[in-house]
Amino acid sequence: MVTILLFLRRGATIVLAEAPLERSMPVALRRRRMHLLYATPYHYNLMVNSPDFTPEMLTGVRQAVATAMRLNPAEAVAFRSKFGLPLTQAYGIIEVGLPCLNDDWSEIRAASVGRLQPGYELRILRPGGDGIGEVQLRGPGLFDAYYHPFAWRRDLFPEGWFPTGDLGRVDADGYLFLCGRSKNVINFLGMKIFPEEVEAVIDRFPGIRESRVSGRMLNGVEYPSAEVVLEPGCEWSPEFERALRRHCFATLARYQVPGEFTAVAALPRTASGKIRRDGSGSEVGEQK
Known part of the structure; x- marks a missing residue:
């Protein structure tokens, strides 16, 4: 807005x-x-x-x-x-505005949402050893209040820091890289798995149009599970799945590789085109 x-x-x-x-x-x-x-x-x-x-x-x-x-x-x-x-990736948040814009189209920063716009501040809360933590922002573009139920921003966030719910890291030059949403993180025996990171690897495999990774519980343990949509003309088979697994193992840590892959006709999306991550079922159908 x-x-x-x-x-x-x-x-x-x-x-x-x-x-x-x-x-x-x-x-x-x-x-x-x-x-x-x-x-x-x-x-x-x-x-x-x-x-x-x-x-x-x-x-x-x-x-x-x-x-x-x-x-x-x-x-x-x-x-x-x-x-x-070229596509310019930006970090747009309804409550904040457009705090980041990536004007660097080099390959090394293609996945970044850019650096802060003038007037904004950013901090990474509780970063891990990899520098990844919750992204918080404050600046002149923040909203004044929530309409329903009504609540003033100053009462919710007295220090002005808005908790985005996003997980990210900042490189040495100030470029912000988002890794996922805190609520989507899969906790596999204490090790964090970011679904978006795994999906990016899966989506690079020839024949895959898009994917969704989510956590599944088995015997009290949460592990990653993947749904994949195939490109037209591509057929799901045991050989295709084995090749996809080899591709994932070559890039990801073993615990990040999904325990199961399911071919679906389509993934559920929100009105704005985002992949739904609220447990909504995918459109299951035979992939040809």
Whole structure:
């Protein structure tokens, strides 16, 4: 909301695409000359994979910002390859605004949400040996109060630090890397597993379109389990699963590799395109 108000204050015209997005977005891009795109990686993937979106539609776009969910570097590469425009990953939070923006498109920082914008402060609470801890922010863009149930921000966070619920680390140059949500962490015999980190590895395997990793309980132990959506034309088989496991073991620690893989037709998503992590079931179907 803070970002939208800023755009309007600067005299910008905001074009909102209606559902179904695969129909309304191409129409909007053809009818209007856009200068800034502000969407989630889900929407940018839609543009990459659909023939209804052409490079000519984006000739006037100066910047394409990806926010609201983690951007896979491979997705950014695919978008730039098709449209000739880099994706700028940002850290957007309703209660905070847009505190971070990544203007460095080098491979080493492709997974970062960027550095702090002027006026903001960041701290990592209770960092582990790897530097990963809870991300907290404060600055001029924070909300004043929650509407329902009503509560003043100053009463909830007297020192001004907003607990984002995100886990992350900051490198030596001040770039923030998000590792996942604190509530999504899988605790395997005391060792932390970040689902997003495992998903990023799975999604790089040829034939995998996307994945969701979650914790499953077995004999009192929580272990990682993965659901995968295959690319069209790819078929799930014991040989495919074994190759996928070898790929995971080559990159991840043994305890991070999912104990089971399940091929599903689709993953449940929120209205904004985020993968649901509240236990919602996936659309199970035979993968061809």
